[in-house]
Amino acid sequence: MDRSPADAPVSDPDLWDRAATGDQAAFEQLFQRHAEAVWNHAYRLTGAWSLAEDLTSATFLLAWRKRAEVRLVRDSALPWLYAVAGNLARSEFRRAGRFTRALRRVPAGDSSPDHADEVAGRVDDDRRVRAVLEAVRALPKSEREVVELCLLGDLSTADAAALLGLAEPSIRSRVSRAKARLRTLLEVSDD
Secondary structure, eight states: OOOOTTTSOOOHHHHHHHHHTTOHHHHHHHHHHHHHHHHHHHHHHHSOHHHHHHHHHHHHHHHHHHTTTOOOSSSOSHHHHHHHHHHHHHHHHHHHHHHHHHHHTSOSTTOOOOHHHHHHHHOHHHHHHHHHHHHHHTSOHHHHHHIIIIIISOOOHHHHHHHHTOOHHHHHHHHHHHHHHHHHHHHHHHO
């Protein structure tokens, strides 16, 4: 059975252009198409379900606000959405670090242990995800970016190259170096 042109899926750039003119239905289609992938990427970056949900919401909120200013580089909105989610995750890690440092300055006498933290500490999968994410954060920026996009975000090296403005062989080289560093970092943390 042949598909008529009306049945053909609308491309991301076409939906983005329509959304840029205020077409909410077009933006909703982009959301439906990519929300799960963005959530998965955010989860791989953070290791926390609820934070991944928050980052996904913030990513699409920013996409809606910037829709008229942003032009897609490739045929998919996903590389740009992944980059936004990664930037938001880094901002969240900085905010959480500041919050943790502030909590350390609070006298400990009046606080009781948080049961949720105790339960989360027992879940081995979460521990391993956190270890991997810490190792990723320890990478040099150029390697961390490609790991977040290609390994954690499942973005192709071609899409990552276009997004970062680099040659594809350079991306593959950075991924290879990053994998070697991660193996070393994770072996040391297991000892």
